Amino acid sequence: MAKLPRLKKENLYEKVAEEIRDFIINNELKPGDRLPTERELVEQLGVSRSSVREGLRKLEILGILEVRPKEGITVKSQDIDVQPMVEKFTYRYKTNDVSFFELLEAREAIEEIIVKLAAQRANEEDLAEMRRWLNKMEEKFERGEYLASEDLKFHQAILAASKNAVLMEFGAILEEFFQETILAGSKASREQGPRRRTLEEHKELYESIKNKDAKRAIRVMRKHLEAIRDAVFQEDNGEDKVAEIEK
Amino acid sequence: MAKLPRLKKENLYEKVAEEIRDFIINNELKPGDRLPTERELVEQLGVSRSSVREGLRKLEILGILEVRPKEGITVKSQDIDVQPMVEKFTYRYKTNDVSFFELLEAREAIEEIIVKLAAQRANEEDLAEMRRWLNKMEEKFERGEYLASEDLKFHQAILAASKNAVLMEFGAILEEFFQETILAGSKASREQGPRRRTLEEHKELYESIKNKDAKRAIRVMRKHLEAIRDAVFQEDNGEDKVAEIEK
DNA sequence: TCGTTTATAAAGGTCTGACCATAATATAAG
DNA sequence: CTTATATTATGGTCAGACCTTTATAAACGA
Known part of the structure; x- marks a missing residue:
């Protein structure tokens, strides 16, 4: 039985x-x-x-x-507490219960929806917030400093612009996860070349959303995440992640 | 300051x-x-x-x-514990922090991705599992019984077929939420008419996935969720939810 | 001998009451 | 009126007791 x-x-x-x-x-x-x-x-x-x-x-x-x-x-005020869920996914990632590929695939899928909605719904306030973090990134870039936290803030401004608290939460969980677990200590976030590219992509993303060009915004976001994928996959520890996906 | x-x-x-x-x-x-x-x-x-x-x-x-x-x-074995997150969204829903519309929009977006992946990736085992719950639903329908739990199981079989544990988790959270909070006690789940329609839609969904017809699967899923939306919106308590969306 | 019943023990569940560390508040000093 | 000091209320932590449940072992009976 x-x-x-x-x-x-x-x-x-x-x-x-x-x-x-x-x-x-x-x-x-x-x-x-x-x-x-x-x-x-x-x-x-x-x-x-x-x-x-x-x-x-x-x-x-x-x-x-x-x-x-x-x-x-x-x-507590809502929409800012994704830490426990991030911890959960970090745990599941480390125990090989979910793969890098699954996490990235989920992130890509959700970010696409979000960026589409953001392009449709962003108001002046949302755009100003994005612009704000974009400016900070530029300043820091000139001074050769890290951009990680501004990068995250910029993405979160896009989440907010989507006007959907549920997708926002899911998106934030995955963004935080990648920030903490995958990109921390990644070569890509330190080197000047990729960082310039990131900056350019973010500017383009901002422009597309501002022009309410959802199609273009999705395209840019896709390209942006592909860049992350490539960056991580090329690193030493990327090897076993590739193997992980094959199975 | x-x-x-x-x-x-x-x-x-x-x-x-x-x-x-x-x-x-x-x-x-x-x-x-x-x-x-x-x-x-x-x-x-x-x-x-x-x-x-x-x-x-x-x-x-x-x-x-x-x-x-x-x-x-x-x-604990993973991928089966969405209850706490469901509770969280139920709370946020009841405190008007997230609206019915946002939850449904998120569900639609995520289900579309999932059903697309399921159509691409479902294997024999996955299909058998779907078929199994479909059969149970038919049996129960003949006997005039409720279908809620089988309905949920069928959807979860689709989640599993997507082969993405992250999207699976998000999808499961939203499905459970709707099952518990929205559809429980809903007229739509009791009346014979809508129930027949649900059954037909599920059959069609199954066929599309089996034939690896992602486009059609997405179309059917969209139609299916629209039916849920309509059913809930027509009910007494649907009024204030409509108002909620307008703001 | 085998199945059933009855004890036993060990695990988490709950309770009580004590003390600790800290920061908001009240009080006193300048 | 400002600044220093004391008070005190809050959550944080600890220790140890007892409760409840159930897997297991022991005793019992057919």
């Missing part, structure tokens, strides 16, 4: 998390609003502090709450 | 989680493998049980570990 998976009973901390989450929803708490202190929650919910803390931990990891000493427990 | 966000110090439980995660990676533990017991971890890491437990909680929420009484702490 085929076996069914054993079900897991719900722990108390799950109920605590659920209760607090519903409390936020029902009372329409907004980002920054404060919740009762841990000890008050213990009293109100009638459970121990450990259970309350584990429940809070869950909501913190999901990016729903922020917990800090003296500040108390506050509702 | 613009204010910088206050940084948060890393808690001990974060370090515990990191340490255990690295332990899994370095020792190449596989799904099902057992880790030391909580008490042993306390001893080895030299921290209190609460810190260990909060660290384990994090890894459990990320879907890296499974923790159950008597069974101990085991490495």
